[in-house]
Amino acid sequence: ESPTQRVGAEPLKSFGQVTHAIPMLSLDNAFSEAELSEFDRRVRERLQMGEQHITYSAEPKLDGLAVSLLYRNGNLEQAATRGDGMTGEEITQNVRTIQAVPLRLRGNGVPGLLEVRGEVFMPKAGFERFNDTARKRGEKTFVNPRNAAAGSLRQLDPRITAQRPLAMYCYGTGQVEGTTLPDHHSAILDQLREWGLPVSPERRSVTGVEGCLEYYQKIQSRRDNLPYEIDGVVYKVDDIEQQRRLGFVSRAPRWALAHKFAAQEELTRVVDIEVQVGRTGALTPVARLEPVFVGGVTVTNATLHNEDEVRRKDVRIGDTVVVRRAGDVIPEVVNVVTERRPADAREFLMHTRCPVCGSEVVRVEGEAVARCSGGLFCSAQRKQSIKHFASRRAMDVEGLGDKLVDQLVDEGLIDSVADLYRLTAEQLAALERMGEKSARNLVDAIETSKATTLSRFLYALGIREVGEATAAALAADLGSLDAVKRADEERLQQVPDVGPVVAAHIVRFFQQPHNIEVVEALIAHGIHWPAIEHSAAQDKPLAGQTFVLTGTLHRMTRDGAKALLQSLGAKVAGSVSKKTSYVVVGDDPGSKLAKAESLGVEVLDEAAFIRLLDEYGMTP
Numbered sequence: 001e002s003p004t005q006r007v008g009a010e011p012l013k014s015f016g017q018v019t020h021a022i023p024m025l026s027l028d029n030a031f032s033e034a035e036l037s038e039f040d041r042r043v044r045e046r047l048q049m050g051e052q053h054i055t056y057s058a059e060p061k062l063d064g065l066a067v068s069l070l071y072r073n074g075n076l077e078q079a080a081t082r083g084d085g086m087t088g089e090e091i092t093q094n095v096r097t098i099q100a101v102p103l104r105l106r107g108n109g110v111p112g113l114l115e116v117r118g119e120v121f122m123p124k125a126g127f128e129r130f131n132d133t134a135r136k137r138g139e140k141t142f143v144n145p146r147n148a149a150a151g152s153l154r155q156l157d158p159r160i161t162a163q164r165p166l167a168m169y170c171y172g173t174g175q176v177e178g179t180t181l182p183d184h185h186s187a188i189l190d191q192l193r194e195w196g197l198p199v200s201p202e203r204r205s206v207t208g209v210e211g212c213l214e215y216y217q218k219i220q221s222r223r224d225n226l227p228y229e230i231d232g233v234v235y236k237v238d239d240i241e242q243q244r245r246l247g248f249v250s251r252a253p254r255w256a257l258a259h260k261f262a263a264q265e266e267l268t269r270v271v272d273i274e275v276q277v278g279r280t281g282a283l284t285p286v287a288r289l290e291p292v293f294v295g296g297v298t299v300t301n302a303t304l305h306n307e308d309e310v311r312r313k314d315v316r317i318g319d320t321v322v323v324r325r326a327g328d329v330i331p332e333v334v335n336v337v338t339e340r341r342p343a344d345a346r347e348f349l350m351h352t353r354c355p356v357c358g359s360e361v362v363r364v365e366g367e368a369v370a371r372c373s374g375g376l377f378c379s380a381q382r383k384q385s386i387k388h389f390a391s392r393r394a395m396d397v398e399g400l401g402d403k404l405v406d407q408l409v410d411e412g413l414i415d416s417v418a419d420l421y422r423l424t425a426e427q428l429a430a431l432e433r434m435g436e437k438s439a440r441n442l443v444d445a446i447e448t449s450k451a452t453t454l455s456r457f458l459y460a461l462g463i464r465e466v467g468e469a470t471a472a473a474l475a476a477d478l479g480s481l482d483a484v485k486r487a488d489e490e491r492l493q494q495v496p497d498v499g500p501v502v503a504a505h506i507v508r509f510f511q512q513p514h515n516i517e518v519v520e521a522l523i524a525h526g527i528h529w530p531a532i533e534h535s536a537a538q539d540k541p542l543a544g545q546t547f548v549l550t551g552t553l554h555r556m557t558r559d560g561a562k563a564l565l566q567s568l569g570a571k572v573a574g575s576v577s578k579k580t581s582y583v584v585v586g587d588d589p590g591s592k593l594a595k596a597e598s599l600g601v602e603v604l605d606e607a608a609f610i611r612l613l614d615e616y617g618m619t620p
Contacts, residue, residue, distance in 0.1 A: 015089035015154070015398070018080035022174045024066060024117065025085060025251050027234065027258040033213060036235075039257045040209045043237060045588060046246055046254065046552050053208035054242075056235040057185040058215045059171065059200045061258050063146045063229040064121030065153055067095065068174060071114045074105040081153065084393055084468060085251060094153050095120070097162035102196040112178030116197055118170035122149045123227050126165025143297055145229050167228070169200045172236075184238045202226075205238055216259055223261070232260035247557040263324040265334060266299075268292035270319045273304065273348045277356050279384030280464050281371040285310050285348060287321070287333055294325050302331040306368045307350045314338075318345035356380040382416065383409050385462050389417040393468060394460035395452060398445040399438070407431055417460075418518050420446055421525035450526045454481060457529060461519070464505040470498060474506075477571065480531075481519075485510045494546075494579060540569025541616050548576050550593060551586030553606050558586075561609070568616055576601060584609045 030036045043054055066082035079095035081088040095101055098120065105114070122130070122145040130148065131141040142148035152164035170192050173181065181188050189199045206215050216233050223230060237243050237255035246254040272288040285304040292299050302323055304310050313336060315321065320340040321333045352361055354372035356379060363370040372378050386405050390397035397420070408414045413427060423446065428439035452460075458481075459471035466474070477495040478484050484506070492503035509515055547565050549558045549572065556564075561584065562572045576583055576595040583596040584604050596603050604612065 015091065015156075018068075018078065018083075018088050018090045020068065020080070020083075020086060020088065020174070022115070023085050023251075024068060024082045024088070024174070025248065025253055027256050028252045029232075030257055030259045031262070033209075036212060036257065036259055037209050039235075040212075043246065043255065047242055048587075053211075055238045056206050056212055057189070057203065057238045058206050058212060058233055058235050059203040060219055060226070060230040061232040061234045061260075062119040062121050062169060062200075063144075063231045064119040065146070065150045067091070067118060067120050067153070067168070069095065069101065069116045069118070069170075070175075071105055071110075071116065073112055074110040076101070076103050089154075091153050093158040094155060094161040097158055098166045098168055100167045100198045105195040105197070107194050107196070109179055110195060111176050114176055114195075115174035116170050116192060117172045117174055118168050118198075120149050120153060120166055120168045121145060121228050122152070122165060123167055124229065125227065126167075130165060168198055170197045171200070171234070181240075183240050185236050185240060185243070186238050188240075206235075212259070220261055230261075232258055234258050244557070245552075245554075247552070248559055264294055265322050265324040266292045266294045267320060267337065268299075268323055270315060270317055270321055270333075273310070273315070273317055275351055275355050277354060277372055277378065277380035277384075279381055279388050279462055281354075281378065281381055283351065283354070283361060283370045283372060285350070287315060289321075289323065292323060294323055294331065297325065297331075299323055299325070299331045302333050304333060307348075307363075307370060308368050310348050316341065316345040316347050318342045354378060354380075379409060386414065386417050386420070388462050389460045390420070390449075391460075394456060395449045396456075397442075397449045399442045400445070404431075404434075404442075416518050416521075418521035418525065421450070421522070421527075450528060452527060453529045457481070457522075457527065458484065461509070461515075463509045465502050466506065470502060473498065481523075485516075485519075493577075499575075543569035545569075545581040546571045546573050546579060548573050548580050548583045548592060548596070549586075550583060551589035553584075553586040553609075555606065555610060564613060 028039075030039060040054060044050065044052065047054075068080045068082070068088065069076060070078040070080075076092075076096065078090060079092045079101075080090050083089060096103065124145060127142070127145040127148055134141045142151065148164070149166060152161050152166055155161045170189070172185070173188060173192075182191055186203070186205050189203060193199050202219065204215055206212055212235050219226075219230070219233050235257050237246065243253070243255040248254060269290045270287050271290055273285050274288060276284045276286050278284060285307065287302045287304055289300055289302060304313075304315060313333060315333055315336055318341070320337040322335050322337065323331060324334050325331050350361070350370055353359065354361055357372065359372050359378060361370050361372060372381065383405055386409070387402055389395055390400040390405070400420075408423075408431075411431065413423065414420060423443065425436070425439040425443045428434050428442055429436045431439075453475070455468070455472040455475040458466060458474055459468050473495050474484055474492075478487060487506070489500065489503040489507050492498050492506055493500060498506075542565065547570050549561055552558075553561060565572050570581075573580065576592050576599065578599055578601075580596070580599070580601045582602050582604050583592060584606070585593055586606055593603065595601075
C-alpha cells in the first residue's frame with residue numbers, strides 16, 4: 001500500500017468486467033430555469049412538503065469520466081468505470097497511479113467496505129502541458145480534457161496512465177458495510193474528506209430554487225477561471241431519508257438533477273450536405289461545415305437528422321448557419337442566417353438510390369427516416385453491423401476498432417459478423433499496421449467474446465429498436481434464443497416494454513433467411529451463454545401475472561416492490577395493457593391509473609398490495 005508503489009503492474013491484455021452491486025445511474029438534465037422549477041415542484045409534491053423549501057447539496061458538474069472506487073478495510077481494492085451503469089471495466093492499476101486517490105483511507109471509523117463514486121478529470125493546465133509536450137514530440141494530441149481523461153484511464157499499460165496529469169473529485173457512495181454514514185449528503189462528503197478522499201471545494205448547501213439559481217449563476221460566472229472543465233452544476237436533495245422516499249425512475253434518481261449550461265454557439269458555412277448510411281440502413285443527411293471551434297472542440301460536421309428536418313430549417317449548401325454543441329456534446333445546426341444566403345445556394349435532395357450500394361431507398365409511410373433496402377448486401381450496413389456487433393456493450397471484442405473493421409471488409413476478409421470467427425492470426429498479421437502480436441491478441445479477444453450472455457447476443461445482432469434494455473427483457477422473459485426466434489408478435493408484446501413496433505421488427509428480422517444463416521453460423525462457431533432457468537419461476541405463486549407500478553409508495557420504493565414481485569414469479573411492466581393483471585397505485589399515480597380503469601384492469605392501493613404480499617410471506 002506504499003504511495004511510492006503506485007506504478008508497478010505489467011501491461012494488461014484486456015480490461016476485466018465489473019458488475020456494480022448498486023447501479024451507477026445517470027442524471028436527468030435541465031437546460032432552463034423552468035425545468036429546474038418543475039424538478040423542485042415534483043420533489044416537494046412527492047415529499048408532501050407543500051411550499052416548504054428543500055435543502056439541496058450543489059456542486060459543479062465535472063466534464064470527465066465517472067468511476068467507482070472500492071475500499072476494503074481502508075485499502076483500495078478495486079476501481080471500475082461506470083460503463084453502462086450495470087457493468088463497467090476494471091481499471092484498478094490505472095487509478096492507483098492518480099496521486100489524488102488515496103491507496104489507504106485515514107482517520108477513525110473507516111468502514112469495512114466502502115464504495116466511493118466520483119469523476120476523474122484532467123485539469124486545464126495539465127491538459128495544455130500534455131498537449132504541448134505531445135506536439136513537440138510529433139505525437140497525437142487530445143481534442144479536450146474529457147477525451148484526455150477517458151483515453152488515459154483506458155490505457156492497458158498503467159505506466160502510460162501514470163504520465164498523465166489526472167485528478168479526481170468524489171461525489172457520492174455506493175456500497176457501505178461496517179458503519180453508518182451521516183444522514184445528509186453534504187455531511188457524507190465532509191466525512192469522505194476526513195478519510196482522505198478528494199471532494200469538490202466548490203460544493204455548497206443551498207435552499208430552494210432561488211438558492212440553486214444563485215449557485216448556478218455564480219459557478220457559471222467563474223466557469224472560465226476554474227482549473228477544470230465543467231458543463232453545469234448538480235443538485236441533490238441533501239436529506240438521505242428524503243432521497244430514499246423519492247426513489248428512482250428508469251435509470252435516474254428522482255432526487256438529483258444536472259443543470260446544464262447553455263450550449264455555446266458559433267457561425268460557420270455549409271460546404272456540402274452528404275448522406276450517411278447507418279447500420280440499420282437509415283439515410284442521414286450530414287452538413288459538412290467549414291471548421292469552427294465550439295465548446296472546446298473543432299466541429300466540421302453536424303447531423304441534420306432526416307429530410308424533414310432539412311426542409312423545416314431550410315438548410316442549403318452554401319448557407320451561413322448557427323452551430324452549437326447540444327448539451328455540450330452533439331454538434332447541431334440551430335438555424336440558417338438567411339440574410340447571408342448566397343445567390344448560388346443549392347437545395348438538398350434526398351437520394352432515391354443508396355449512395356453506397358445503389359439499392360432503392362424506401363421511406364415507410366408515417367416514418368421520418370428513409371432507408372436503404374440493400375440490407376446485408378450494402379457494404380455500409382455491413383461495416384456498421386460488424387462495428388456494432390463487436391462494440392463494448394455487445395460482444396465486446398477488445399481491439400477491434402472501426403478502422404480495422406473497415407480494413408477487414410475492404411480487404412474482403414469478412415462479409416458478415418460470423419466471418420470474424422474464421423479469422424486467423426496469419427491473415428490479420430498480413431494487414432497494414434498489424435503486427436504478429438497485435439494479430440494474436442485480436443484472435444484471442446475474438447475467442448474470448450464467444451462466452452457471452454443471451455441479452456448481449458440479442459443486442460449485438462442489431463435488430464431495429466432492440467437496445468440493451470429490450471434485449472435484457474427478451475432474454476429474461478423468453479429464456480432462450482429459440483424461444484425468441486419462434487415468438488410471434490402477440491407473444492413478444494407480452495414481454496415488458498415490447499410494443500407492436502418493436503415486436504414487428506423482431507419477427508421480420510428472424511423471418512429473413514440470411515439473418516438465420518448468420519445466427520446459426522455464429523452458434524456453430526461456438527458462441528454460447530449460460531442457460532436461463534425458467535422452470536423455478538413457473539412454480540412461483542405469481543407466475544404468469546403481470547403487474548404495473550405507478551405513483552409513490554410509502555412502505556417501500558418502487559424498485560423494492562418490483563424486486564418482491566419478481567421474486568414471486570411476476571412480471572413487472574412499464575405500461576398498462578389488456579394483458580396487465582394488476583396495477584399497484586401509490587400517491588400521484590398519473591395516467592396509468594386512468595388507463596387501468598378504462599381497460600377494466602384491477603387496481604390495488606398500497607394497503608391492498610401489502611396484504612397480497614403478506615399472503616406469500618413477503619411483508620416489506
